[in-house]
């Protein structure tokens with residue numbers, strides 16, 4: 001840690017369980033090596049606006065199991081497409097990367113560790129091109145970053161969704177209802193597949209497999225005819241019908257990705273009850289999947305990610321993102337990490353296992 005003395009940590013995009021565990025691991029490892037660690041507040045918005053604080057050992061102690069991020073975060077402050085709201089409420093998008101760069105220099109930073117998902121890694125890659133020393137750490141409950149076997153946050157979200165499905169099972173079977181649960185995941189079906197398989201959902205709908213309405217009706221009707229008087233449908237927010245499109249709840253230009261997904265669960269619930277006459281209820285799990293304590297798996301992964309990120313800082317290996325490859329945390333170029341999104345492949349063993357035990361994906 002002799003050359004790089006002032007390290008910034010930033011959390012970007014939506015929060016998820018395990019962010020504090022990474023902050024703790026990076027800060028403690030760097031501080032133990034003699035560095036000063038600065039916490040940039042509220043993601044890239046705070047970086048552009050010049051908000052940060054020097055972190056103390058006591059601030060980063062006792063946070064391993066805490067959800068959220070002690071630094072704050074935002075999914076609105078892409079410095080290259082920075083939204084400025086005029087007095088008339090109109091949004092103008094401008095490039096504020098020069099302002100961010102000035103803060104980097106003003107704070108005397110030697111490197112930053114950027115903890116975030118797809119959007120944060122795209123921004124980190126551009127900042128790297130501008131000459132900033134950036135190390136990436138992949139987080140997201142969506143698990144849609146291709147370069148790592150898994151992102152931290154995913155296991156915790158899957159745990160929450162699985163528990164919710166278990167609970168819907170007992171009430172659904174008592175009342176002989178069709179229970180639809182909408183989970184997050186954006187354009188990837190990892191949370192729906194992971195929790196649907198773990199919770200024994202009868203139908204799992206994911207963005208990677210467009211569904212046929214008729215296949216859903218047939219499945220719940222068939223279960224009912226065979227005396228199984230309830231069904232569980234686990235639907236990813238990004239799932240779409242074969243002949244239709246994504247359901248977008250709202251467009252917000254300020255967001256790094258302007259589409260806020262949501263609503264497909266309600267639509268499916270309404271259609272099932274209309275077409276099958278079976279009593280149906282819909283649960284939208286929403287941000288419960290993002291809040292609260294990380295699972296032991298996520299705490300350990302986050303701590304290992306933070307430790308390896310600190311090692312990259314020490315060795316001056318910038319422009320890299322830490323990534324889990326098999327049983328080891330390694331590093332990959334951020335540029336390569338953002339080359340493609342990780343979607344559920346049709347070769348997925350989990351997918352085949354689910355089909356083998358009779359789960360429908362609404363396609364046949």
Ligand code: F6P
Pocket residue numbers: 014075117140141142184185186237260261290
């Ligand atoms: O990317 C994580 C995620 O939770 C998605 O699964 C979801 O679509 C989105 O963020 C929700 O974002 P917001 O917190 O802005 O509602």
